[in-house]
Amino acid sequence: MDDSLFTETADGVALVGSRCDDCGAYTFPRQGGCPRCTGSAMVDVPLSRTGTLWTWTVQGFRPKPPYTGTAAYEPYGVGYAELPGELLVETRLTETDPARLRIGMPLRLELVPFADDEQGEPVHTFAFVEDTHD
Numbered sequence: 593m594d595d596s597l598f599t600e601t602a603d604g605v606a607l608v609g610s611r612c613d614d615c616g617a618y619t620f621p622r623q624g625g626c627p628r629c630t631g632s633a634m635v636d637v638p639l640s641r642t643g644t645l646w647t648w649t650v651q652g653f654r655p656k657p658p659y660t661g662t663a664a665y666e667p668y669g670v671g672y673a674e675l676p677g678e679l680l681v682e683t684r685l686t687e688t689d690p691a692r693l694r695i696g697m698p699l700r701l702e703l704v705p706f707a708d709d710e711q712g713e714p715v716h717t718f719a720f721v722e723d724t725h726d
Contacts, residue, residue, distance in 0.1 A: 597621055597718070598703075599638050605703055606638035607681065607718060618679040639675055641701045642723055646672040646680055648693050673699050673720045684719040698723040 599608045609620040614631035620639060625632050648671030669685030671693070686704060687693055700723035703716040 601638050601641070603641055605701065606641050607701065608636055609639045609678070610634040611637045618675075620679060620681050639678055639681070643673040643675040643681075643699050643720070645685075645693065645695055645697045645699055645720075646674040647695060648672075648685060650688055650690055650693075669693060671720070684717065686719050686721040692722075700725075 597607060598605050600606075607620060608622055609618050610622040610624075611618050611634070612626035612629060612631055613633035613635055615626060615629040617626055617628035618637070618639070619627060619634075622634070622636050624634055626634060648669055650667050651670050652667045654665045667688050669687050671683060671685050672680040673683050674680050684704070685693065685699075686702065699720040702719055702721045704719045705714040706717040707715050709715050
């Protein structure tokens, strides 16, 4: 897991992005310059842990190298999570069944196992899961 992508908040782990103090644009991952106004007044911010599914697909075949996922490849959902008032984040989805994915469904951030490191310890990445909490 790339620890520079995450921060601990009172509500749990959140992605770290940047917000431009000049124009208010958000970026993920964090950046030193603003892609909207080209300003350099960027501050690190924890991004929302919840959002909605903007669009999605299912990755049904192993991606080309340098993909380093688990040896036993299984299809996985991929989509864009719309974080309210912030931005769209490209993300893995924990759901893989197309019949259960729908645009606008509520999502929340989770850390999920991705692969094992050289010592056999799990490496985690972020994904979004359907948020069934109101």
